[in-house]
Amino acid sequence: MTALVAVAHGSRDPRSAATVHELLDVVRALRPALDVRGSFLDLSAPRLGDVLRAVRGDGHRSAVVVPLLLGEAYHARVDVPGAVAEARLPALEVTIADVLGPDPRLESAALRRLAARGVRFGDRDLGVVLAGAGSSHAPANAAVAAIAARWAAGSGWAGVEPAFAASAAPDVPSAVARLRERGARRIAVASWFLAPGRLPDRVAALAGPEAVVAEPLGADPEVAELVLHRYAAALTGERHTRSA
Structure with missing residues (x-):
């Protein structure tokens, strides 16, 4: 099965990474058979390239990178594709899903x-x-x-x-x-x-x-469902409408 590699921006604040991991625990609970891994672009570990290399090392031939980003800004348009390209993994087919928002x-x-x-x-x-x-x-x-x-x-x-x-x-x-x-x-x-x-x-x-x-969105069940929806859409080549 194609792995789901979620990637968040990353932060020096440990609450940020902890919340991302809590969200991914909800994703795993919704799809127990799916290999779900977390990664970060900067400031937190593990980095996206390291996780993609680990995915390939564990025998996967394909992965979908789901950006845990609420909007289509610089990180989504430049940083995520750049990090995937920098990983240099020709033996791993990597598809980048749409960002989470708007939805x-x-x-x-x-x-x-x-x-x-x-x-x-x-x-x-x-x-x-x-x-x-x-x-x-x-x-x-x-x-x-x-x-x-x-x-x-x-x-x-x-x-x-x-x-x-x-x-x-x-x-x-x-x-x-x-x-x-x-x-x-x-x-x-x-x-x-x-x-x-x-x-x-x-x-x-x-x-x-x-x-x-109010608190940030965090480990909300509907956000977890959305992560899985973006993963599934990327596998089928479907893209969501970016306008709000």
């Missing part, structure tokens, strides 16, 4: 994280910030903004604003200010991050001590 299952997971903090639909006093990492690749930011607009239309909240921790505008304080202008008396932050780390911590700090901040 309704990610939105469901993010909304569940909000609900776990007591956030409910229809609260007209509440403004919600949908906070992501931010990218120099404009379509990746536009996808987050599109999700925020969709939530704003159907949530019954005072408003929903996208915000980014780095590399893009608006930042979190600007998004909070916009929501206050619309009459929001309280602020909640929805996380468009897969795992804890420096950028999610920065978002929480910028939102202020009174804001309700």
Whole structure:
């Protein structure tokens, strides 16, 4: 069977790698017969090239690399293919799957994280910030903004604003200010991050001590299902629509 090699960005924060491994444990529980392995592009071990070499050494002839990335930005377009090419494994057929986002299952997971903090639909006093990492690749930011607009239309909240921790505008304080202008008396932050780390911590700090901040998506069952869906689609050559 073709191995599934998940690859995350990596972080110096040990909570990040721990969360990735927890997510992959859920993936394994859903597909016990599938060889599922985790890897990282940078800052954490094991690296993608090392895992691909181990997969080949264990007798696999093919692998699907599933980027644990929420958007189609630089890491997906450049770093992942580069790491696969650098591994130089002509005896292993490697297919790179689509990134996880955008997908309704990610939105469901993010909304569940909000609900776990007591956030409910229809609260007209509440403004919600949908906070992501931010990218120099404009379509990746536009996808987050599109999700925020969709939530704003159907949530019954005072408003929903996208915000980014780095590399893009608006930042979190600007998004909070916009929501206050619309009459929001309280602020909640929805996380468009897969795992804890420096950028999610920065978002929480910028939102202020009174804001309700949801946890990253983490080891959510629907996120695990999505990882398997991307794996299966890569095997059949199917690609998902990248627009939000």
